[in-house]
Amino acid sequence: MRTDEVAGVARLAGTALRGGTRRIAELHQGIADRAFAAVGPVAQPVKVVHDAVAALSYAGVRTGLGAGAWAAGTAAALRADGTDLDAVRAGRVAQAILNGAHGDLLRSEAPSLALDMTVRVAGRAVPVERDALRAAFPDGTDRIAVFVHGLTETEASWCYGAGRRGEPGSTFGARLRADLGLTPVYLRYNTGLHISDNGRALDDLLAALVDAWPVDVADVVLIGHSMGGLVARSALHRAGGGTEEAHGWTRLVRDTVTLGTPHLGAPLERAVHRLAGRLARLPETRPLARLLSLRSVGIKDLRRGTLVEGDWTDRDLDALTPGPHTSVPLHDGARHFVVLATLSRNPSGRLADLLGDLLVPPRSACGDTGDDDRLAFPPDHVHRLGGLNHFDLLNHPRVYERIRAWLVDRPEGPRPAQP
Template sequence: MSNNDELRGISRLIVEAIEGVTDIVETQHRTISAVAPPIGRGRGERTGGISGLVYRSIRGINRGVGVALDVALRRLPAVPALTRTSGKADSLIAILNGVLGDHLAAQANPLAINMQFRRDGKALPTDKTALRERLPDVGDRLLVLVHGLCMDDRGWTRDGHDHGQALARDRGHTPVYLRYNSGRHIADNGREFAEQLDRLVDAWPVPIREIVLLGHSMGGLVSRSACHWAEQHGQSWRSRLSALICLGTPHLGAPLERAGHWVSSVAALSPYATPFTRLAAIRSVGIRDLRDGSILPAAMTNDDAQPHRRAHRLEPLPEDVRCLLIAASRQKSSGSGARRPIGDGLVSVNSALGWHRDPSKRFDLVPEARQTCHATNHLGLLSSKDVYHRLRQWLATKR
């Protein structure tokens, strides 16, 4: 992505933000001036007379400036993106995609991330010869690392540690890192991941003996969705999948997204609060999928219209694949006296372990396939020595 593209993407977002704020102010103006009842529907979103003219003028000028900026930036000579050693700009773009990536993609905003496999912060080629040159350490044991919400491939390196590089050193895996727009539907990302992985396997320079998927947070859901898609469409890589590992993945949903869903649903009951529900609704469909850990297209939803919807069905883990689910807990130990295990700050222990009192709502796994790391938070799963020890030990264990 060139610097010009980034500037165009940012300018579009600024224009859209100004228009959004204008809409909120005008709707609130209309509601107050009409003296609407505290509960129920308001009197519409647009004002009339001089006030309406002012708001229309603001929108018109804003849109005109936006078009002019976009045209001007298109005509400027392309300026290549500066070499990024820290990855801070990429991290900001990843956060932006997590929050409103579906909107960026729908508007063809240059800031929208396109899915690709990467290594050392750079995209991998899809040609066999070019892949061999790019990956001098290429082997027959492929490890694919899938990041979580608002993150990207660089996020796997934390506090000087990278599970992928460590497993390459100790276990001989060849790591590649998926980068994707985490604001899109999980099922959409899962489908595209499956298709791209199929092409990568076909282009791999040596015959692949085994594939291991390692997903953090949302990345575990995207990986499960990809497995489901591959099974349904007979993709060849699925038969070579030997292991699926999920770190802090909200298989049963994320409580913070449920809270955000309820806030926006309740606030919509009052016309005075309705304009501000647009702010509460500024969370991508990817985030909304986390409400119930949805991985299939049938479970996807784009709105908050059904606050009591709890029809989510837990899809089983892929068959004939060794699965390891690791949860993090901020408790120092399992015997800390809490009535229920404390999660990692974002995902509960039970959700990460796919455990529910109702047998129909939990995964059928042997006890050793569910493990909890204590004194660790959600991001700490990426750098924890305890987590890495468990990964290495578990992968070394025969079926």
């Protein structure tokens, strides 16, 4: 690891240890308060002594753990070999999970560990500059397929399951290149940030990418898995897709494909939110609620599929009362497709609706609100696959065959001019 990465891990460890000790102290205090209250006023002198001793003890533990983390980090930094954390697979996976779980905290407390949105080739970040892109994509075509991964994932996630099927080099991107001449462009980003913040970053990156691409771009396809589909929608919305003031790259987007994207939100995040609210009602369990509230803002955005900055600015994201939610329509001027999976082999049955793909139910994946705000996916643009889970959608032959069929069967017409 690099010295700054080691220092970042040490700061994060110190923060976690101090915070964990504080939560334990709060839990202890909540239980003690109830016990002393049950005894009555006669226990007040004992309570005063107890509270003072407990506060002093926990303060000492917090200080000791924080100092220990700092000392360990300082010693480790002296032995740092300068290798990037993401130079090895385990480091990339750990960083992606850490960013997904606490990406907003990383940005403020340990920025060396926080990811920026970057184009990746063979695990390495590629500057969005013409010479760098020409070197990284020597055979780049005028058609680009941009792959946006989901929560806690990386660009390597698009290889999911390939080894088990005996096709380690096979991905959607490689197949689209061979079959349709689309150049795959894989991104990596901090999935713990607000979806709208990542949408802004994607807007900026695609504008720069189209401008610096080695050849004039005629066609862009956006493919997003899970949260990635929401980030793509947020970027198109922010860029004003379908309006006269739209950013130039949006006019090149002919097709979007979302794979298991929670357009209407994720039930698991809603369940955690409700659990935290119930735990917060009692002093004994309030520290546990505070621990749950530490999950990243990116995860909290999945509660309702929040795409717009105004829906979270100056709001308490842990409040039980729902705030405003902006309904964002699909980008006008492109075709939009959905592939959703169900654990049940019958994707149209009741069990499929109940279990979904393990994380996202079918109605959320296809944006079916049941009212006028439903997303306007034509019925033949929604494909249901039974017997698969959420992560199978990253790289499964049945998913690819449907994507390929949609992209092959596209209406002929003049391609948009380069902006």
